Amino acid sequence: MAVGAFVAAIVLTALPAMSQSVWNIDPAHSAAQFQVKHLMISTVRGEFTRLSGKVSFDPKDFSTVKAEAAIETASINTREPKRDDHLRSEDFFHAAKYPQITFKSKRVEAIQGRNFKLVGDLTMRGVTREITLDVETTPIVKGMSGEPRIGAHATATLNRQDYGIKWNRALDAGGMVVSNEVRIVLDLELTRAGDGESM
Numbered sequence: 616m617a618v619g620a621f622v623a624a625i626v627l628t629a630l631p632a633m634s635q636s637v638w639n640i641d642p643a644h645s646a647a648q649f650q651v652k653h654l655m656i657s658t659v660r661g662e663f664t665r666l667s668g669k670v671s672f673d674p675k676d677f678s679t680v681k682a683e684a685a686i687e688t689a690s691i692n693t694r695e696p697k698r699d700d701h702l703r704s705e706d707f708f709h710a711a712k713y714p715q716i717t718f719k720s721k722r723v724e725a726i727q728g729r730n731f732k733l734v735g736d737l738t739m740r741g742v743t744r745e746i747t748l749d750v751e752t753t754p755i756v757k758g759m760s761g762e763p764r765i766g767a768h769a770t771a772t773l774n775r776q777d778y779g780i781k782w783n784r785a786l787d788a789g790g791m792v793v794s795n796e797v798r799i800v801l802d803l804e805l806t807r808a809g810d811g812e813s814m
Contacts, residue, residue, distance in 0.1 A: 634673050634675075635671055635672065635673045635679060636671065636672070636673075636807060636808070637669055637670070637671045637807070637808040637812050637813060638669065638670045638671070638672075638765065638805040638806060638807050638808060639667075639668070639669055639805060639806055639808050640666060640667055640668040640669070640670075640684065640803055640804075640805055641764075641803075641804045641805060641806050642665065642666055642667060644804035645666060645801075645802060645803045645804050646662055646800075646801070646802045646803075647662060647663045647666045647686050647799075647801055648660060648661065648662040648799070648800045648801070648802075649661055649662070649797055649798065649799055649800070650797070650798040650800065651775075651793060651794055651796070651797045651798070652793070652794035652796070653792065653793060653794075654792060655794070659693060660693070661691060661692060661693035661694075661699075661702075662691075662692055663686045663687065663688070663690045663691055663692070663716075664690040664692055665686070665687040665689075665690035666684065666685065666686045666687070666690075667684065667685050668682065668683055668684030668685060668718075668803075669682070669683055669684075669808070670682045670683075670805060671813075677723060677726045677731060678722075678723050678726070679723075680720065680723050680731075680733065681720055682718070682719075682720040682733060682735065683717075683718065683719050683720070684717065684718045685715050685716070685717045685718075686715065686716040686717075687714060687715060688703065688708040688709075688710040688713060688714055688715065688716055689703055689710040689714065691703060691708065691710075706782035707780050707782060708739075708740065708780070709740060713739070713740045713741060716737070716738065716739045717737070717738045718735050718736070718737050718738075718746075719735050719736050720733050720734070720735035721734050721735045721736065721745070722734050724747075729751065729752040729753070729754075730749075730750060730751045730752065731750055732747050732748065732749055732750065733747070733748045733750050733769070734746075734747050734748075735748070737773070737778075739778040739780075740778050740779045740780065741779070742777070742778045742779055744773075744777055744778065746771050746773055747771060748769040748770065748771045748799075748801070749769065749770050749771065750767055750768070750769045751767070751768045751769075752765060752766065752767045752768075753765055753766040753767070758806065762806055762807065763806070763807040764804060764805065764806055764807075765804075765805050766802075766803065766804050766805075767801070767802075767803045767805065768800075768801065768802055768803075769799075769800075769801040769803070770798065770799060770800050770801070771798075771799045772796060772797070772798050772799070773796075773797055773799065774795050774796060774797075775795055775796075775797050776795050
């Protein structure tokens with residue numbers, strides 16, 4: 616299995632009189648989830664419960680979006696403790712040796728309104744590969760304390776084998792226990808950072 620997890624936050628919308636600004640992922644209102652086929656008949660869903668990250672952008676120029684995010688691999692949760700322990704082991708994420716999954720953006724493509732593709736490097740188990748996140752963003756709203764907040768929904772699909780996550784078993788009827796293709800789903804809420812905070 617792989618996540619993604621991991622990945623990254625993005626924000627773009629029309630902001631009055633705000634040039635390049637920095638936003639922080641609010642982990643209490645964000646989720647880094649993954650979906651993978653099991654036994655070729657069902658979908659197992661899981662998430663990483665500890666994530667952090669920042670995004671900077673100029674609302675007048677969507678191509679300026681920059682994003683960085685990190686996920687703690689040991690925080691994996693599929694609601695089955697025995698399976699989670701296996702996922703933390705060397706067979707999968709090897710959390711003891713590789714405690715984080717990281718994402719760092721490289722460029723923005725295919726901008727359509729608030730939606731776009733964010734291309735960047737995903738590093739997992741010591742392997743770095745380029746992935747593309749399909750991103751949808753929301754308008755900016757005021758939080759309970761009046762602070763600016765924005766939401767982002769991002770998805771991507773990757774092959775776990777590309778990151779050295781190769782454990783599997785063949786089924787008697789054909790096929791494998793775990794699919795190689797993994798779908799990443801990120802739901803992020805971000806708060807605007809204080810003046811002077813940088814990436």
